[in-house]
């Protein structure tokens with residue numbers, strides 16, 4: 001498969017990249033790892049005149065953790081760097097696990113977490129865990145200061161985000177887990193590698209003894225965008241944890257999704273798997289509470 | 292348009308012209324005539340095109356040739372040591388870990404990338420490292436065995 005004609009531009013600063021993106025508009029495509037973009041080009045799904053490569057921009061490879069500000073993931077930080085990082089594995093194990101679920105080692109050594117969410121696939125493996133962790137992205141804009149967009153306001157539809165033309169994500173900020181909090185992500189797919197999720201479910205929970213002080217549940221792969229199961233969360237918050245309560249809430253979560261049927265699974269099956277995997281993710285998060 | 296790229300290919304510094312819209316996979320095969328890197332699915336699914344970029348395994352079909360500028364690339368043609376097969380290659384032969392051989396260069400590079408940072412991998416770690424390499428012939432058991440025994444050979448300092 002050949003690639004269509006385009007001009008390759010290696011931006012040297014984030015300002016230059018944003019200005020180029022604004023100037024080229026629909027004709028420009030911003031590239032970090034390239035693992036999502038190159039197949040789109042080969043299949044002629046996109047025919048941009050310009051590829052704006054970010055890899056020459058310094059300062060976008062950070063992977064820094066502090067207890068106060070949590071984890072900062074730069075636009076060029078690869079999924080492989082995240083999943084193998086000792087600090088991510090110990091402080092935010094569910095984030096490392098979600099990164100590991102993406103595709104294969106070869107893809108994760110190039111592909112980035114920022115690219116994974118900017119591509120906005122309904123089954124993006126990192127989206128659910130970022131949603132429940134209340135992560136936010138920092139953007140840069142041509143001729144502007146950039147803004148902070150919470151993940152809850154980032155996905156607009158299949159392959160669509162709320163980024164404006166000429167706006168680029170420079171980093172993702174993921175809050176740290178505090179004492180009594182835990183999180184987990186489970187992906188359900190037919191194969192372990194290189195497969196898209198039939199569904200994925202992520203849970204963040206804050207316990208106060210046996211009581212669920214707060215929780216967030218996100219489901220991916222079922223609807224056009226990853227979504228929060230708000231009714232299920234409401235059922236759980238403030239209640240004493242128990243198997244039957246969780247079973248009820250998981251059933252609610254499955255009712256909240258407008259699953260699609262495709263080659264990977266029927267809508268009915270997806271809905272039922274949302275129930276099963278919400279439960280599993282919740283239990284895993286409970287088993288992972290920070291001391 | 293073509294651009295000048297300078298990078299290290301199998302231990303040698305090279306300078307070449309690369310079309311902007313060409314993958315490193317096609318560049319290696321068509322311009323460098325290094326056909327050991329195989330062209331399979333061309334969309335990152337099969338691992339036949341695996342090469343090492345700065346020591347990490349990557350899918351050559353998902354990278355532009357111009358992106359190699361300033362980096363180091365190792366292909367299956369660049370892993371022999373002093374005229375002898377790399378222990379991973381030798382073990383693939385000795386353990387019958389290949390049949391048609393199409394997946395083999397990619398498998399071997401994934402294995403070498405694993406063993407370079409994890410000299411004593413568990414079976415799970417081996418399977419995880421080659422999860423992005425499809426083999427239609429062997430059923431994988433022999434490949435996993437070959438990688439495990441290459442790890443042992445390397446640990447003994449072959």
Ligand code: FES
Nearest residue numbers: 331332333338352
């Ligand atoms: S040819 Fe590159 S992964 Fe299949």
Ligand code: FES
Nearest residue numbers: 390391426427428
């Ligand atoms: S030996 Fe034939 S594909 Fe692996």
